[in-house]
Amino acid sequence: MTKTPTIAPGATIGILGGGQLARMIALAAANYGLKCHIYAPDADSPAFEVAAHSTVAAYDDAEALAAFAAEVDVVTYEFENIPGATADILESRSVLRPSARALATTQDRLTEKRFVNGLGIETAPFRPVDTAEDLASALEALGRPAVLKTRRLGYDGKGQRMIRPGEAIDPAAILRSLGDVPCILEGFVPFEREVSVVAARGADGAFAAFDLCENEHRDHILALTRVPAPGLSEATATEAARIARAIGDALGYVGVFAVEMFLVREGGERLVVNEIAPRVHNSGHWTIEGALSSQFDQHVRAVCGWPLGDPSRTGGMAVEMENLIGADADSWAGILGRPGSHLHLYGKGEARPGRKMGHVTRLIPDRR
Amino acid sequence: MTKTPTIAPGATIGILGGGQLARMIALAAANYGLKCHIYAPDADSPAFEVAAHSTVAAYDDAEALAAFAAEVDVVTYEFENIPGATADILESRSVLRPSARALATTQDRLTEKRFVNGLGIETAPFRPVDTAEDLASALEALGRPAVLKTRRLGYDGKGQRMIRPGEAIDPAAILRSLGDVPCILEGFVPFEREVSVVAARGADGAFAAFDLCENEHRDHILALTRVPAPGLSEATATEAARIARAIGDALGYVGVFAVEMFLVREGGERLVVNEIAPRVHNSGHWTIEGALSSQFDQHVRAVCGWPLGDPSRTGGMAVEMENLIGADADSWAGILGRPGSHLHLYGKGEARPGRKMGHVTRLIPDRR
Numbered sequence: 260m261t262k263t264p265t266i267a268p269g270a271t272i273g274i275l276g277g278g279q280l281a282r283m284i285a286l287a288a289a290n291y292g293l294k295c296h297i298y299a300p301d302a303d304s305p306a307f308e309v310a311a312h313s314t315v316a317a318y319d320d321a322e323a324l325a326a327f328a329a330e331v332d333v334v335t336y337e338f339e340n341i342p343g344a345t346a347d348i349l350e351s352r353s354v355l356r357p358s359a360r361a362l363a364t365t366q367d368r369l370t371e372k373r374f375v376n377g378l379g380i381e382t383a384p385f386r387p388v389d390t391a392e393d394l395a396s397a398l399e400a401l402g403r404p405a406v407l408k409t410r411r412l413g414y415d416g417k418g419q420r421m422i423r424p425g426e427a428i429d430p431a432a433i434l435r436s437l438g439d440v441p442c443i444l445e446g447f448v449p450f451e452r453e454v455s456v457v458a459a460r461g462a463d464g465a466f467a468a469f470d471l472c473e474n475e476h477r478d479h480i481l482a483l484t485r486v487p488a489p490g491l492s493e494a495t496a497t498e499a500a501r502i503a504r505a506i507g508d509a510l511g512y513v514g515v516f517a518v519e520m521f522l523v524r525e526g527g528e529r530l531v532v533n534e535i536a537p538r539v540h541n542s543g544h545w546t547i548e549g550a551l552s553s554q555f556d557q558h559v560r561a562v563c564g565w566p567l568g569d570p571s572r573t574g575g576m577a578v579e580m581e582n583l584i585g586a587d588a589d590s591w592a593g594i595l596g597r598p599g600s601h602l603h604l605y606g607k608g609e610a611r612p613g614r615k616m617g618h619v620t621r622l623i624p625d626r627r
Numbered sequence: 628m629t630k631t632p633t634i635a636p637g638a639t640i641g642i643l644g645g646g647q648l649a650r651m652i653a654l655a656a657a658n659y660g661l662k663c664h665i666y667a668p669d670a671d672s673p674a675f676e677v678a679a680h681s682t683v684a685a686y687d688d689a690e691a692l693a694a695f696a697a698e699v700d701v702v703t704y705e706f707e708n709i710p711g712a713t714a715d716i717l718e719s720r721s722v723l724r725p726s727a728r729a730l731a732t733t734q735d736r737l738t739e740k741r742f743v744n745g746l747g748i749e750t751a752p753f754r755p756v757d758t759a760e761d762l763a764s765a766l767e768a769l770g771r772p773a774v775l776k777t778r779r780l781g782y783d784g785k786g787q788r789m790i791r792p793g794e795a796i797d798p799a800a801i802l803r804s805l806g807d808v809p810c811i812l813e814g815f816v817p818f819e820r821e822v823s824v825v826a827a828r829g830a831d832g833a834f835a836a837f838d839l840c841e842n843e844h845r846d847h848i849l850a851l852t853r854v855p856a857p858g859l860s861e862a863t864a865t866e867a868a869r870i871a872r873a874i875g876d877a878l879g880y881v882g883v884f885a886v887e888m889f890l891v892r893e894g895g896e897r898l899v900v901n902e903i904a905p906r907v908h909n910s911g912h913w914t915i916e917g918a919l920s921s922q923f924d925q926h927v928r929a930v931c932g933w934p935l936g937d938p939s940r941t942g943g944m945a946v947e948m949e950n951l952i953g954a955d956a957d958s959w960a961g962i963l964g965r966p967g968s969h970l971h972l973y974g975k976g977e978a979r980p981g982r983k984m985g986h987v988t989r990l991i992p993d994r995r
Contacts, residue, residue, distance in 0.1 A: 292972025566964040574942030604660025
């Protein structure tokens with residue numbers, strides 16, 4: 260039984276996940292007079308603080324999922340590692356946006372790369388790796404350096420292992436260190452930097468991409484996003500949006516997603532897709548102040564079946580977004596007093612190293 | 628026992644009142660990683676939807692107020708009609724911002740006008756009216772037209788009665804129609820239009836006014852706010868901010884407040900104070916998109932004892948804010964599709980006539 264897909268103000272959006280992305284989706288939904296129901300296993304999750312309706316239950320609790328689906332008008336999520344059975348329960352009992360199919364395609368690195376290549380879009384070279392023999396032959400084929408990654412459940416550098424030139428390795432031990440799960444070996448891409456497109460696709464197929472961003476990582480965690488990505492050609496920016504649109508169309512996607520890409524200069528400026536995130540994305544946080552319609556606004560509009568908003572940059576300003584990671588957030592009082600800085604804190608209790616505690620957005624005159 | 632006035636992210640703001648102003652304060656607080664506890668008598672109040680902590684109790688329930696004060700780090704409110712005894716309970720058990728004194732001064736039209744005049748700032752001429760005889764002699768003194776208003780509890784044109792030239796009146800009957808409560812008669816001010824200053828004052832005495840707005844009312848309810856107020860001199864804008872600052876300083880005010888003023892042309896462009904609202908104000912809703920720091924951000928910063936943000940207009944744009952009243956909100960889907968329009972809905976159930984359901988903000992190039 261599928262509910263009517265058109266949602267009106269007063270309706271309830273169900274959100275799987277209780278972190279900062281869910282929290283910021285809920286704040287955007289509130290602005291449109293929508294209610295939110297947060298579903299997360301940890302009662303301490305920051306998104307619970309901004310919504311009156313909540314379920315504390317495991318993601319594989321079929322009974323709790325069914326009750327949740329019955330209380331909401333549409334379901335969305337803040338993370339891609341949702342079990343397939345969970346997605347199926349929600350899709351059969353409510354409207355799930357993005358769909359179970361979009362999740363299935365993007366939560367497995369191997370499926371995702373094959374899907375992207377199938378659209379004629381370049382990725383890093385790769386080989387599936389299930390056994391020590393697979394790893395040895397994949398290294399033979401792709402050369403070094405190369406990165407072995409778990410096919411599922413990796414994020415922020417977790418679930419991966421770099422293999423360097425000349426390094427003596429024990430393939431079985433490496434696979435064991437990653438938990439002996441299905442893996443993928445990715446060959447080296449000689450990239451100059453990482454960029455991303457954050458885009459929305461509406462239930463009607465409308466597409467709206469935010470401007471191409473450049474991302475800097477520190478310890479495998481996004482540290483800084485700059486928009487527009489400095490020194491890139493207009494053609495590359497256009498191509499990035501084309502790639503995102505092709506991916507969104509092929510998935511029949513509804514909602515906001517991000518496509519992380521490598522910018523390669525060798526053999527002419529070109530883009531190589533790294534991964535797809537089927538959700539709002541850290542590299543889109545700048546849009547809260549930096550764009551006319553934020554990624555969270557766009558996601559809410561899309562999942563409700565509403566028209567997309569305008570993704571243009573506010574007043575044509577350039578934007579920088581800096582993550583506040585771990586103890587970075589201790590400087591909140593100083594940031595509050597810094598002219599032109601917009602502080603966001605996620606309401607997380609403990610500032611553990613590597614934990615995303617908040618972010619700061621700065622709008623600056625665009626000198627291009 | 629007074630708690631330490633400096634509040635850090637993770638602390639809880641208690642908000643008295645459950646309407647759209649409380650809701651928008653809570654959304655701004657969430658952005659800074661603060662928790663909110665909403666206290667309101669009606670379980671259906673829209674602010675409950677955006678906060679995890681709530682008390683449903685009457686505003687004069689001493690026990691519930693004490694429990695509320697014990698659970699929060701600072702208390703603020705969205706409306707001025709808080710009983711004095713309630714303010715005293717909260718101030719003695721927590722930190723109340725703005726203070727009980729600011730409330731007492733501004734919730735009574737007579738006290739407020741005397742206070743404003745005491746600062747050398749002009750108001751409409753007025754007389755206290757407690758009896759039919761008072762009304763007759765006040766009319767004699769001030770002439771007609773004049774407006775009889777209850778000293779307390781009036782808003783959006785409620786609790787007032789215009790008395791026109793030549794109109795035959797029964798003073799006792801008029802007083803009865805207003806509930807036989809203490810009143811004030813206000814003489815006629817030949818104003819060209821209504822303007823307002825929305826401003827913030829920090830716990831350290833810092834002051835930050837938003838740009839002077841022009842307000843259009845329909846059926847005594849704010850319909851449209853324009854910023855900057857067109858056709859006013861720079862001197863008038865400066866004088867408006869000076870008036871607001873003098874009022875804020877004299878009250879030792881902490882938080883956001885609004886000063887509604889009449890613009891009078893007779894005898895040279897000048898400002899006459901109409902009333903003070905000791906709270907965030909409908910004529911400041913444009914600041915959500917139209918200013919670098921919104922009135923809700925500023926209010927949260929002030930009540931937490933944090934530095935105030937920058938009240939400058941975003942990218943120097945002119946701004947229009949239109950209220951969606953009653954059935955106006957039925958056009959939400961069309962507004963969503965209108966480029967450059969920012970839709971806000973308050974999550975109210977029933978669109979009764981005269982009920983503020985939401986607002987729309989438009990940023991437009993400033994042609995001045």
